[in-house]
Amino acid sequence: MSIRIGIMGYGNLGRGVELAVEKAGDMELKAVFTRREPGSLTIRTEGVPVVSADEAEGWQDKIDVMILCGGSATDLPWQAPLCAQWFNIVDSFDTHAAIAQHFKDVDDGAKKGGHIGIISVGWDPGLFSLARVYGHAILPDSRAYTFWGRGVSQGHSDAIRRIKGVKDARQYTVPVPQALETARRGEQADFTPRQMHTRECYVVPEEGASEEDKARIEQEIKTMPHYFDEYDTTVHFITQAELQEKHSGLPHGGCVIRTSRTGKEDEHKHVMEFSLALDSNPEFTTSVLVAYARAAYTLSKEGQTGCRTVLDIAPSYLCQEGAAELRSHLL
């Protein structure tokens, strides 16, 4: 019998989950839930209903795992604990500073409903967290360096779009090559944000913008606290057509590098590196979500309840093959 999947929210992530479920041999998409008018939405999969999010509670016995595709800022903090009362859930909550609270809220909801909730799934947090934890466990007296990019940061792009006179924008986060080399060489360096990443901005000004307008926009970007002021930032003004043509994708990636030394006199260097190069950040993220939806289903079948993260889940739970088959083909 297939694992019956629901999608909550049909933006970039929701569409990505739909594609990933299609490729999973053991899953079936049962419904897409939206806060928009359901009739206004056309989805890829034929024959699957689009349902108002308000009616989700009524689908409890038709869905095994609900994959939450909302945003971390305003959707997931209330949606995940609530949905965990009704379903096993998986989300991609990525506000690092608020994970402890989110974990507690989802744990409460999931235990109340007798379900499993897996939070903060994706590639960072997610696969990069795994790389950090495996590295930390194996080479304890060392540091991990996480580099992001080259890729589009949606948070930074949004921040630029909120500036007066900006029509559209894309921001790329780019690792500094010298910092990458230093980390790989195993020097346990202390980097400032500026030493690790640069920020490239492609900005479409509103029509009729003067040179002074552009100068002000550039200045506002470069001095924006936290987002840009701690980085070397370059600003390129382009047309909407050029943005569409050259910057419409959502590529991303990066790497986690851990180096350490062992030996009688620490004479042996070791470098562990996990890297990703992704043409579509949302489609890869949702591929991870779907693998962890399988784990949520199996854990729930075992009678487990409560909140989990990727750190709490054995790799074999992500696969549809049995343990013996994994041992013979992939170990």
Place this chain on the structure above:
Amino acid sequence: MSIRIGIMGYGNLGRGVELAVEKAGDMELKAVFTRREPGSLTIRTEGVPVVSADEAEGWQDKIDVMILCGGSATDLPWQAPLCAQWFNIVDSFDTHAAIAQHFKDVDDGAKKGGHIGIISVGWDPGLFSLARVYGHAILPDSRAYTFWGRGVSQGHSDAIRRIKGVKDARQYTVPVPQALETARRGEQADFTPRQMHTRECYVVPEEGASEEDKARIEQEIKTMPHYFDEYDTTVHFITQAELQEKHSGLPHGGCVIRTSRTGKEDEHKHVMEFSLALDSNPEFTTSVLVAYARAAYTLSKEGQTGCRTVLDIAPSYLCQEGAAELRSHLL
């Protein structure tokens, strides 16, 4: 209270475990067991007894986890199931074709004794298996390519040393750069062994070897079934002094590359890569063994018994920090 560790076998791996336990803040080395005359062995850690392997059974209540440092060919197949009756154990069994049988034997022994046995721990099998399984789960319709090296293969070095007229030898396994590039580009190519790796041999002939002797040795190496005949192999004759000076280390490493495509028309490419560059193969391997010894201890404390592999163990079990601390610092 510290986790009390025993080391069974004091070769390269045993000495590596000793170093890694020294760096683990939550472990204590209790004894080293050897099949040699215990008095003939001097170990690094002062005050720790060296004990005859025959007396291991008597140490059951003094050791929490026994780390087995013998070889896969003749030691581990009988030693691991036997020791699992007496202790929680971790081993680095790496004969892929025999893992199913070894798993069953250790499972029987561990269940009989009420212990946990974690087998096939290291980097391959081990961390590379994890990379293969995470990749398989997340990008199911793709292939993983595992490249080894550049590094010393001890099995191949031994095979050369068994040839008549060879005094000493080192064999390096080297990935073919074009194959690496093809795999990273995401072409789902079928490689022959020859297309993926080359083999470099450094051979010290016995004194007084003639040119004819050398020609025969080179021929015997290059035509050796399985070990060399399926690869492009180069043979360099050098002196013992040069071998000692330039080839006395045991570096190794490699990478697992997985590429796939997602999207409405598979238009987005994704590359996942996990790589290792290790100055000392045995010292890194034993760092992994020691992290999984911690997992064996915790699983056993939970009342679990039987055989496990790295695929069955959640990453958080490898760390001494609690789950909440891991979530706040490493997630």
